[in-house]
Amino acid sequence: MTLDEIFTQLIPIIEIYLPQDVSINDIKKESDLTAELNINSAHLVDIVLDVEDKFGIEFANADMEKLRTVDDAIIIIQDKLAKSG
Amino acid sequence: MRKRVVITGLGVVSPNGVGVPTFLEAIKNGDSGIKFHQNLKDLNFSCQIGGAPVVSEEKKLEYFTTLQLRNFNCNAILYGVMAGMEAISDAKIQPARLNSDPLWDLGIVFGVGTGGIDKIRELIYKTDEGNVRRLGSSAVIQSMASGVSAYLSGILGAGNSVSTNSSACATGTEAILMGYERIASGKAKQMLCGSSAEDSPYIWGGFDAMKVITYKHNDNPTKASRPLSETASGFVPGSGAGALVLESMENAEERGAKIYAEIIGGAINSGGQRNNGSMTAPNSIAVQNCIKEAIKDANINSKDIDYINGHLTATLKDAEEINNWCKALDREGSDFPYINSLKGMTGHCLAACGSIEAVSTILQMHHSFIFPNINCEDINPEINNLIDIERIPQHIIKTKINIAAKASFGFGDVNACIIFKKNNQ
Numbered sequence: 001m002t003l004d005e006i007f008t009q010l011i012p013i014i015e016i017y018l019p020q021d022v023s024i025n026d027i028k029k030e031s032d033l034t035a036e037l038n039i040n041s042a043h044l045v046d047i048v049l050d051v052e053d054k055f056g057i058e059f060a061n062a063d064m065e066k067l068r069t070v071d072d073a074i075i076i077i078q079d080k081l082a083k084s085g
Numbered sequence: 086m087r088k089r090v091v092i093t094g095l096g097v098v099s100p101n102g103v104g105v106p107t108f109l110e111a112i113k114n115g116d117s118g119i120k121f122h123q124n125l126k127d128l129n130f131s132c133q134i135g136g137a138p139v140v141s142e143e144k145k146l147e148y149f150t151t152l153q154l155r156n157f158n159c160n161a162i163l164y165g166v167m168a169g170m171e172a173i174s175d176a177k178i179q180p181a182r183l184n185s186d187p188l189w190d191l192g193i194v195f196g197v198g199t200g201g202i203d204k205i206r207e208l209i210y211k212t213d214e215g216n217v218r219r220l221g222s223s224a225v226i227q228s229m230a231s232g233v234s235a236y237l238s239g240i241l242g243a244g245n246s247v248s249t250n251s252s253a254c255a256t257g258t259e260a261i262l263m264g265y266e267r268i269a270s271g272k273a274k275q276m277l278c279g280s281s282a283e284d285s286p287y288i289w290g291g292f293d294a295m296k297v298i299t300y301k302h303n304d305n306p307t308k309a310s311r312p313l314s315e316t317a318s319g320f321v322p323g324s325g326a327g328a329l330v331l332e333s334m335e336n337a338e339e340r341g342a343k344i345y346a347e348i349i350g351g352a353i354n355s356g357g358q359r360n361n362g363s364m365t366a367p368n369s370i371a372v373q374n375c376i377k378e379a380i381k382d383a384n385i386n387s388k389d390i391d392y393i394n395g396h397l398t399a400t401l402k403d404a405e406e407i408n409n410w411c412k413a414l415d416r417e418g419s420d421f422p423y424i425n426s427l428k429g430m431t432g433h434c435l436a437a438c439g440s441i442e443a444v445s446t447i448l449q450m451h452h453s454f455i456f457p458n459i460n461c462e463d464i465n466p467e468i469n470n471l472i473d474i475e476r477i478p479q480h481i482i483k484t485k486i487n488i489a490a491k492a493s494f495g496f497g498d499v500n501a502c503i504i505f506k507k508n509n510q
Contacts, residue, residue: 016152021183042222046156049221 001081006055006074013050014070017043029071047073055081087269091508093342094176094330096168096279097444100136100323100431103144104171109448112456113481117307117430119321128286130293131300134309136323136432137284138164153236156223158207161200164326164437165233165281166240169195172277173241176330176342181242190274190336192245193234194263195328196256197280198436201228202287233281233326245273253495254396255353256280257327257439262351262501264331274336279328282437289322295365297400298322310433312397312426313407313468313477314461320398323432327440329447344508345447349488350383352376356498366402367494369409375500376413376492383504385488387414390422390504392455394446394491397426398433399460404467406494411471421472422490423482429459439493439501446491450507455482 007029015024019038026037034041044067048059051073057080059067066072095105100118102108111118118136125133140163145154148167157163173180181188204227211220226232231249238247246267252259257280264276282288292298299319302309310321337344354375356368380387393410397403410424411417427442428434434441449455457480464474485507492502 016155020150046221046223049219 001078003074003078006077007070009054010051010070010073013047013054017047027070029074031070032068033070051077057081057084088271089334090265090268090331090348091334091337092329092345092348092447093332093337094172094178095345095444095447096171096175096328097326097441098138098140098164098168099325099441100138100434103138103140103167105175105444105448108444109452112427112430112445112448113454115430115457115459117459119306119309119432121303121306125286125289130286130290132293132298132321133303134306134321135284135289136321136434138325140167156221157227158203159201159227159232160203160283160285160324161197161281162227162232162236164324165195165279166236168279168281168326168328169237169277170240172279172328172330176332178275178330180240187242187244189244191241191243191277192264192267192273192275193237193243193247193277194250194260195234195237195277195279195281196250196252196260196436197230197233198251198253198256198282199288200230200232200281200283202283202285204228206287237277243277251436252499252501253497254433254435254438255493255495255499255501256436257441257443258491258493258501258503259353260440261329261331261348261443261503262353265348265351268331268333274333276331277328278331278440279326280437280440281326282324282435284322284324292322299399308460310399310429311460312395312399312429313403313458313464314399315463315465317399317401317403317465319400320428321432323434323438325431325434325437325441327437327442327444329440329443345451346508347506349385349504349506350379351501351503352378352382353501354378355500358498362498364498365496366498367500368498369405371498372406372409372494372500373413375502376410376490379490379502379504385504387416389488390414390490392449392486392489393422393424394442394489395424395426396492396494398428404465407468407471417471419473419476421476423455423476423478424472425456425458425478429461442493443491443503446489446505450486450489450505453483453485455484455486457481
């Protein structure tokens with residue numbers, strides 16, 4: 001799966017957790033999930049669970065610590081998908 | 086100088102009516118909200134009936150965002166937020182804007198008995214499966230006792246004391262008195278007070294096991310809850326939420342708010358599980374003292390009380406409650422105030438009963454009527470020996486209520502009594 005394909009699949013997952021005053025068009029690859037998209041930090045764990053279900057992968061605690069931007073998520077996902085073959 | 090405290094908003098989610106207008110019609114008509122529940126039968130409950138509010142998915146979206154409803158599984162928060170926000174809207178209070186200061190003078194006391202039990206079930210299953218990581222962020226906020234007040238505070242931007250109380254079936258009445266004290270002492274100008282109770286086999290099961298709920302009316306649910314009746318055979322479990330906006334009279338007058346009634350006094354006590362009191366039975370002397378203290382606090386004479394909204398759950402204790410009222414007020418026979426029990430229509434809404442019944446009390450005062458007691462065609466003779474049958478209306482009565490008393494009694498031998506006065510302006 002290409003980085004762009006992963007990004008496209010991530011957008012609807014992230015959209016669910018956006019506050020009402022943030023638009024789906026604000027989601028960029030470089031967006032910081034909590035600082036820029038204003039997603040409640042408690043919801044990061046929920047985004048990860050949704051990502052796990054969507055891509056059939058599992059995040060480790062260390063992956064969670066690295067997760068700040070949409071790009072971080074894309075790289076972690078691509079890495080996991082590559083390893084799972 | 087104590088502040089005078091008035092009621093400026095009402096909200097209710099009751100088994101026999103969701104929202105004040107629907108609930109008002111239901112109590113005027115004597116409509117029952119008790120239904121047969123197939124899941125209770127499937128689970129081998131003795132009592133297979135109960136009172137649960139009917140809330141559509143569309144209705145939920147009027148109060149919650151789709152994000153809030155994701156993984157949402159907590160009726161206490163659902164009912165509490167709906168009733169609370171209806172009361173706030175009725176009082177014409179605007180929530181604080183996002184990115185502005187909270188409303189420093191608005192507080193919340195919203196009680197629960199057991200909250201989030203269905204969420205707790207998910208929590209226990211996932212934990213025991215070794216799958217804690219799959220719980221997500223919702224388990225804590227939906228299972229904490231203060232979940233209802235926390236959700237409401239988030240929607241409103243309440244900046245005063247935001248808390249949760251719990252005193253079994255006295256919870257709702259106690260919540261109102263806690264808010265009343267805070268305003269009377271000048272520490273808040275507005276308090277959203279209420280309580281919430283869930284319908285779940287995991288809550289009702291414990292009462293089924295105790296044999297305190299009726300097993301005799303599974304085929305005739307609307308006749309099952311029989312307060313004051315000779316054939317009362319245990320209560321019917323119920324759920325829902327009631328909410329009231331309390332406000333200092335000066336604040337209400339200043340902003341031109343609609344004033345339903347004034348809280349002129351109240352009392353909270355415990356029988357200490359001594360004498361005839363226990364974990365599950367009230368100490369009658371404590372009940373009488375609580376009522377007497379409320380009357381004294383309100384600075385009225387017991388003869389001034391026009392109407393009593395009883396606790397009256399439809400157990401053998403109903404006669405004892407009437408006896409306690411007679412002794413506390415020193416009134417009996419035809420001199421006794423009018424009395425009714427909402428539980429005939431709703432069942433016993435446990436932690437929510439006090440607040441739902443307080444809403445029913447205020448509505449009766451505001452619209453000058455007394456709702457019918459249902460299912461007591463056969464008045465318990467022990468009760469009839471104490472008070473005249475015409476003091477227990479079985480049809481709606483149109484009459485002015487100037488002063489009303491509302492009491493609730495709970496497991497743990499705890500009591501609460503409020504005295505309301507009609508706003509005559």
